[in-house]
Amino acid sequence: MDRHLALQCFCRVVETGGFAAAARDLNYSPAMVTKYIQHLEECTGSRLLARTTRRMQLTEAGERFYAYCRRVLDDTERTLGAIRAARDELSGRLVLAVPVSLTLTFLKDHLHAFHVAQPGIELELRLADRPVDLVRDGIDIALRGQARLDDSSLVAMPLMVIHRVLAAAPDYWRQQGKPEHPSGLSTHNCLPYLFGSDAMRWHFDGPGGPQTVDIHGNFRTDNSLMLIDAALRGVGVVLAPRVMMRAEIAERRLETALDDWRAEPRQLFAIYPSREHLPARVRTLLNFLKERLASSDG
Structure with missing residues (x-):
């Protein structure tokens, strides 16, 4: 039995002066109100209400218990109100x-x-x-x-598509030559991102349909900025989000390759525990x- 509802019932019986009035006020049946009061009397081991056919009054134990119930219910309402207010505040x-x-x-x-x-x-x-x-x-x-x-x-909310491109320093391309097909990457020093789901196997889609390339290289890390920095130093070829290399590409410190081929994109998600509350x-x-x-x- 819900003890909080039982406390509410008891308080309404006391405050309205009777079981029938409390039942109407709470939209319960009189039998349900009676059951709640009996439950509380069983829990306290005391008679809380002295009832006759004409009147009802609190016993000494009932007076103490009513003061307790009122404190609990009022404190609950104040706390719930404060929590609801905090939930709706931008703070x-x-x-x-x-x-x-x-x-x-x-x-x-x-x-x-x-x-x-x-x-x-x-x-x-x-x-x-x-x-x-x-x-x-x-x-x-x-x-x-x-x-x-x-x-x-x-819960995962998609926020944007992250497009990835192949890039290397202009000097690297001049020395090694730009590949014309994804398969040509097998002869290049590729720079894998260790946390990527395709760390050592890059996927592309383009004029020849889907292509997968097993890549090799002598420099790898779990940080994309380090990979881009390595590419700027002429170490090898990086596959990274375009938004992370915009300035370098615009300033021609990095040049893209295989522009007709689309590397498998990433999606930026906002992940949170629940939609509720x-x-x-x-x-x-x-x-x-x-x-x-x-x-x-x-």
Whole structure:
């Protein structure tokens, strides 16, 4: 039996002066109200109400118990009200797990824009490329760029498509020659991203249909910025998000190759534990990112 409802019943019986009036007030049957009162008397081991055919009054134990019930119910309402108000306020701490390289090259401007727009929210960023446990680590939202998501109880909101391109330094291409087909990458020093689902096997789609290439190289790491830096130094060929190399490509410090072929893209997801009872600060950030990134050229 729901003890909170039992406490409500008892208080309404006392405050309305009778079982029938309390039943009407709570939209319960008189029999249900009677059952709740009997349950409380069994739990306390005391008679709480002295009842006759003409009148009803609290016993000494009933008076003590009524004061207790009133404190519990009033405190519950105050606490629930405060929690509901906090849920709807654009304030409080918002913990966001974000990928290192994509954040430092692209997402940082959007996150700073959100912080400026919502100064009441305490934005806490945790930069890491390894998977995180949202519940265990107290994370509200994780942003992740992946080809696809594993089955999960988490909610995943797609934010944008991340297009990846092949690039290398102009001197590297002059010395090694640009491949005309993905299969030509087998003779190049390719720079794999160790956390990628295609770290040592790159996938493309183009004029000749889908192609998969087993790549080899003498430099690999779990950080895309290090790979791009290696490519700038002429070490080899990098396959990375275009948004992370825009300036380098525009300034011709990196040149793309196989432009007629599309590397398997990534999708940026916002991942969070549940759709239910989202705090306003979480909903606001999700809507902000979805609106801004939907028009981004990834």
